[in-house]
Each structure stands twice: as C-alpha cells, then as structure tokens.
Amino acid sequence: MAGLMELCNLWKSFGEVNALQNVNLTISHGKITTLLGPSGSGKTTILRIIAGLDTPTRGTLFYGNTQIAANDQITLREKATLVFQKSVFFDTTVYNNIAYGLKLNNELSKEEINNKVSESLTLVCLEGFEKRRAKKLSGGEQQRVSLARALALDRELLLLDEPTVNLDPKNVSIIEETIQRINREKKTTIVLATHNMFQAEAISEKIALLIDGTVKQVGTNQDIFGKSNKYLTSFARLENVFSGTAKNTKEGTSIIDVNQHLQIEASVSSPGKVTVHVRPEDILVSNNPLKSSARNVFKGTIVGIADLGSIAKLTVDAGKKFSVQITKKSLSEMKLNVGSEVYLTFKASAVQLI
Amino acid sequence: MTAIVEGIIKAFQLIFSIDPELYRITGLSLYVSGLAVVMASLWSIPMATVLGLKNFRGKRFIRGSFNAFIGFPTVVLGLVLYLLFSRSGPLGLFGLLYTPLLISIGQAILITPILVSFIISAIEAIDMDIRDLARTLGSTEIQASLSILREASGGVILAILAGFNRAFAELGVAMMVGGNIYNQTRMLTTTIALETSRGKIPLSIALGVILVSIVYILNISISYLRKR
Numbered sequence: 041m042a043g044l045m046e047l048c049n050l051w052k053s054f055g056e057v058n059a060l061q062n063v064n065l066t067i068s069h070g071k072i073t074t075l076l077g078p079s080g081s082g083k084t085t086i087l088r089i090i091a092g093l094d095t096p097t098r099g100t101l102f103y104g105n106t107q108i109a110a111n112d113q114i115t116l117r118e119k120a121t122l123v124f125q126k127s128v129f130f131d132t133t134v135y136n137n138i139a140y141g142l143k144l145n146n147e148l149s150k151e152e153i154n155n156k157v158s159e160s161l162t163l164v165c166l167e168g169f170e171k172r173r174a175k176k177l178s179g180g181e182q183q184r185v186s187l188a189r190a191l192a193l194d195r196e197l198l199l200l201d202e203p204t205v206n207l208d209p210k211n212v213s214i215i216e217e218t219i220q221r222i223n224r225e226k227k228t229t230i231v232l233a234t235h236n237m238f239q240a241e242a243i244s245e246k247i248a249l250l251i252d253g254t255v256k257q258v259g260t261n262q263d264i265f266g267k268s269n270k271y272l273t274s275f276a277r278l279e280n281v282f283s284g285t286a287k288n289t290k291e292g293t294s295i296i297d298v299n300q301h302l303q304i305e306a307s308v309s310s311p312g313k314v315t316v317h318v319r320p321e322d323i324l325v326s327n328n329p330l331k332s333s334a335r336n337v338f339k340g341t342i343v344g345i346a347d348l349g350s351i352a353k354l355t356v357d358a359g360k361k362f363s364v365q366i367t368k369k370s371l372s373e374m375k376l377n378v379g380s381e382v383y384l385t386f387k388a389s390a391v392q393l394i
Numbered sequence: 395m396t397a398i399v400e401g402i403i404k405a406f407q408l409i410f411s412i413d414p415e416l417y418r419i420t421g422l423s424l425y426v427s428g429l430a431v432v433m434a435s436l437w438s439i440p441m442a443t444v445l446g447l448k449n450f451r452g453k454r455f456i457r458g459s460f461n462a463f464i465g466f467p468t469v470v471l472g473l474v475l476y477l478l479f480s481r482s483g484p485l486g487l488f489g490l491l492y493t494p495l496l497i498s499i500g501q502a503i504l505i506t507p508i509l510v511s512f513i514i515s516a517i518e519a520i521d522m523d524i525r526d527l528a529r530t531l532g533s534t535e536i537q538a539s540l541s542i543l544r545e546a547s548g549g550v551i552l553a554i555l556a557g558f559n560r561a562f563a564e565l566g567v568a569m570m571v572g573g574n575i576y577n578q579t580r581m582l583t584t585t586i587a588l589e590t591s592r593g594k595i596p597l598s599i600a601l602g603v604i605l606v607s608i609v610y611i612l613n614i615s616i617s618y619l620r621k622r
Contacts, residue, residue, distance in 0.1 A: 093526050114534075122530045128523040131545055140541075141531030193531065 044069040050099035059085045061253045070227040074240040077250030083233035087199045092116030120197035121190045127182035135170035138189045160192035180211030200232045279363040280318040302359035305335040306391035315394045322390035323364040326383045335388040401599030408600040423581040427561040430501035438509035446517030463507035472570025492573040500567035505557035516549020
C-alpha cells in the first residue's frame with residue numbers, strides 16, 4: 041500500500057507528560073485507516089498533528105515523498121481537514137459554516153460555492169438545511185453538518201475524531217455510510233480516531249492500535265480482531281468473556297468448564313485456568329438445533345433485546361449470559377422476543393483465549 | 395421646583411426650535427466623541443485581540459492595568475494632556491490645545507481601557523475551538539483571529555458603545571484641553587457646566603435632556619440592530 045503520509049518517530053509532550061511516544065505510522069493512500077484506542081491514548085493528538093493544528097515535539101512527517109518542515113503547518117492544512125469530536129460552529133447559518141472554507145479559496149465563484157454546499161449537505165442527508173442556524177440543530181445533525189463542511193473542501197486527507205460518539209444509531213449509520221461512500225467514490229484518504237472497536241472493524245481497512253501514546257500494533261482487521269489480542273482486551277469492553285478450567289481432548293482441542301451446566305469447546309489447547317472470549321457476531325442464532333460442524337451448541341432463553349440501528353443485540357441466558365448480534369430483519373422473521381427459546385451455535389475456532 | 399419645570403419646558407422648546415447654536419454644539423459633541431471612538435477602536439481592537447488570544451508573561455499585569463484605568467479621573471487626564479500640549483509643553487509645537495482634535499485624542503485615551511477590557515472579555519468568552527476550526531478549514535492565523543473577533547462581535551459592539559457613552563458624557567478632558575471656546579470647542583457637557591454656573595438652569599436642563607436622549611436612542615438602536 042502506497043503511503044500518502046508517514047509519521048516517523050513522533051513524540052508529543054505536554055509539560056512532563058508524553059502524549060505520544062515514538063509513533064511510527066503510514067497513512068495509506070485512498071484507504072480508511074483507524075486509530076483505535078481508549079481515551080487519552082493519543083488519537084486526537086495524532087490527528088491534530090496531521091491536520092497541522094499542533095506540532096510534534098520530536099519526529100518527522102512526510103507527505104508523499106516530501107518532508108514537512110517543523111513550522112510548516114500551512115502545507116498540512118492545505119492537504120487535510122479535521123472533523124472534531126465536539127461539533128464547533130460559527131454562530132451563523134449552516135450555509136455560512138460550510139461556505140467558510142470555500143470562500144477562502146478565491147478561485148470559486150458564488151455559484152460554485154452554492155453547488156458545493158448543496159452537494160455536501162446532500163451527502164449527509166441534510167438537503168435544504170442551508171438557512172438553518174447551525175447551533176440550533178440537534179447533536180446528530182450538527183455532526184453531519186461538520187462532516188459536510190469538511191467534505192465540501194474536497195481535501196485529499198479527511199481526518200475524523202470520534203465522529204459518532206454519543207450519537208443515536210440513525211445518525212451513526214448516516215455518518216458511517218457517508219465516510220465509506222466518500223472513500224469508495226472519491227478515493228479520499230481517511231483517518232478515523234475511535235474507541236469503538238466495532239466501528240473500527242466495520243469500516244476500516246487498516247487499524248493502528250494505540251495505547252498510552254504508543255502504537256502497539258498496526259494491521260488489517262483480520263490481524264487485529266481475528267485472533268487473541270492482549271492489547272485490544274486491555275481497553276476494550278469485551279462481551280462473552282468466560283473463565284473456567286480447561287481440559288485437553290484427544291482431538292487436540294480443549295473443553296472449558298465454565299460452570300456445571302456449560303462447557304465450551306475451543307480449538308486451542310491450553311489446560312488449566314483460562315479466560316476465553318467469543319465475539320457476538322461469531323454466534324449463530326436459530327429456532328432449532330443446527331446440524332453443522334460447529335462444536336458448541338447451547339439452548340437458551342432471550343432475556344434482553346437492544347436496538348443498535350440496523351442490528352439487534354440479544355442477551356441470551358444459556359447457563360451464562362451470551363451477547364449475540366443479528367439483523368433486525370432476522371429478528372422479525374424468526375419472531376424472536378424476550379422469553380423466546382433459541383439455540384446458539386459457534387465453532388471451536390471462534391473461541392479465543394485471552 | 396419651578397426652575398426644573400421651566401427647564402423641561404424650555405428644553406423641548408429649544409429642541410424643536412431648530413436653534414442653530416444648539417445643533418452646532420450637539421453636532422460637535424457627536425463628531426468629537428465619534429472620532430475618539432474611531433481612534434480608540436483602531437488601536438484597542440488589535441491590542442485586545444492579541445491580549446485575548448495570546449498567553450505570555452505579564453499578560454495578567456497588563457490586563458489588570460487596563461481594568462484599573464477604566465475609572466481613570468477625566469480631570470487628571472485633562473490636566474496631563476494640558477501640560478503636554480500647552481505652548482510650553484513637550485508637544486506644544488503641534489498647536490493642538492483648545493482644538494476639537496485634542497479633545498478627541500483625550501477621549502480616545504480615556505476610553506481605551508474600556509474598549510480593551512471589554513473586548514478581551516468578549517474574546518475570552520468565545521469557544522477557542524473556533525480558532526482550530528478556522529485553521530483546519532484553511533484560514534491563516536490572521537484570518538482565524540478575525541473569525542474569533544467576528545464571533546465576539548456582540549461584545550465588541552458593546553465595548554464600542556460603552557466607550558462612546560463614556561466619551562460623549564465626560565467633562566474633564568473637554569473642559570481642560572478644549573477650553574469651552576464659543577463656536578470652536580463648546581460641547582454639550584461643557585455648555586451645561588457653563589450655563590449652570592451662569593444660572594441659566596433651563597438651558598442646562600435642555601442640554602442635559604438632549605445629551606441623555608442621544609445616548610439612550612443610540613443604545614436602544616444598536617441593541618435593536620444587534621437582535622436583527
């Protein structure tokens with residue numbers, strides 16, 4: 041993957057606190073790169089440096105093959121724009137907010153500016169919002185206007201700092217779809233900072249795992265989420281985590297006694313006290329037992345249903361509580377409600393040791 | 395009591411009589427204080443913008459000094475200017491003493507602390523993320539600062555208005571460096587002082603009504619325009 045931008049040995053200190061420590065990262069051209077990490081891990085600091093809003097204490101930045109001078113933040117601002125976590129607006133209309141950056145470019149005519157404002161609002165499903173006062177919009181609408189304002193500039197590099205935090209599922213869905221669409225259709229390089237690993241997994245092609253100002257791991261979704269990851273578990277709130285005693289089987293797998301009624305089979309062999317994790321999306325839900333190669337089949341009762349936009353999260357009591365994700369369409373077609381009996385099925389290879 | 399009633403009646407007679415002297419005095423007062431506000435704004439707005447946006451050693455002291463000088467006695471300022479611009483003073487060669495221009499300069503100096511302090515407060519009340527927003531949308535540092543100033547425009551207008559009110563209503567500087575010369579530097583406040591000392595109370599009241607009315611109408615008009 042060609043690098044649009046290179047961060048080499050980057051350090052950023054605020055007084056005696058090192059917000060970034062020797063960060064090395066390549067922003068791949070035309071891809072969505074996600075900075076995944078907990079609050080305070082340095083995600084925003086990296087974005088602000090890339091956006092030309094802050095300078096690193098030490099280290100070098102390359103844009104393409106060109107080294108960016110320490111005091112040359114203007115070049116970065118011409119290449120990249122940042123959508124802040126907290127929506128910030130000039131105290132005026134949506135139109136004026138979006139047109140602000142466009143008006144700085146003296147080459148654009150009034151008509152061209154109007155068209156760009158209108159197009160960017162259409163992208164975030166806010167057609168006709170031009171005359172509304174930006175500060176009077178709802179939180180979700182404000183964040184979509186913020187995104188539209190950045191999109192109108194058509195920069196090569198779009199930086200997004202937790203763009204969907206605290207938003208409702210509908211707005212999250214619109215923003216995520218817009219991000220993916222822009223990347224797909226305009227080949228805009230996007231750097232997304234998030235602490236939401238589901239979002240990171242859903243929309244990014246490359247993930248940098250950031251903990252305490254250090255890049256712990258960089259890889260594809262499969263590299264980060266496909267196997268046991270101690271860095272991920274150090275900050276992520278994982279669901280379906282079970283502890284028990286594992287015994288090896290003749291076949292080379294292991295059976296983990298979670299409690300008297302629940303035994304989970306894992307493809308890894310690790311006898312003794314273990315903690316395992318099963319991703320909610322790796323569990324199949326059915327009304328009847330499935331005939332399949334999967335080694336783990338449990339009968340349970342639905343005790344909770346949560347709405348996650350297009351997806352529903354079920355909590356199923358099968359001796360232990362499991363979280364599983366299914367589409368709303370499946371929920372409706374299977375006529376599932378709280379109290380319904382279901383079967384949970386997952387492969388031994390889906391069980392990850394932590 | 396009779397004098398007050400007479401004064402009020404006389405005031406309205408004067409206002410509607412289109413007395414050229416009255417309108418000349420009022421016009422000069424507006425011109426002098428208006429010029430003072432323009433001059434003070436020219437140096438106060440950039441100064442307040444820098445003080446509001448930048449952090450540096452000694453900033454608190456400078457801010458505190460401006461706050462303290464808001465209540466600077468006008469007569470003392472008038473005296474200092476008189477000594478500087480009198481024929482034997484260091485700036486006497488400019489020949490500005492007893493001219494409307496020197497009154498404007500004096501009033502501009504007088505209202506500078508008001509403008510600077512109020513504008514700094516207005517700027518500091520603005521979310522500083524606005525600056526980062528402007529920068530990430532492509533602004534230069536100067537354009538970003540202007541954006542903040544535009545966001546703080548309500549407070550800036552209020553500061554200018556407060557400065558004008560102070561200049562328009564002050565007496566000390568106008569009297570000391572203007573000299574209240576008939577047809578040259580006679581203004582509303584100096585005429586009120588003169589006519590009261592001469593026992594012409596109705597005229598003083600009339601001028602007082604005009605002075606207060608102008609301030610009132612101006613303030614109400616600007617508040618209305620700001621809301622629109």
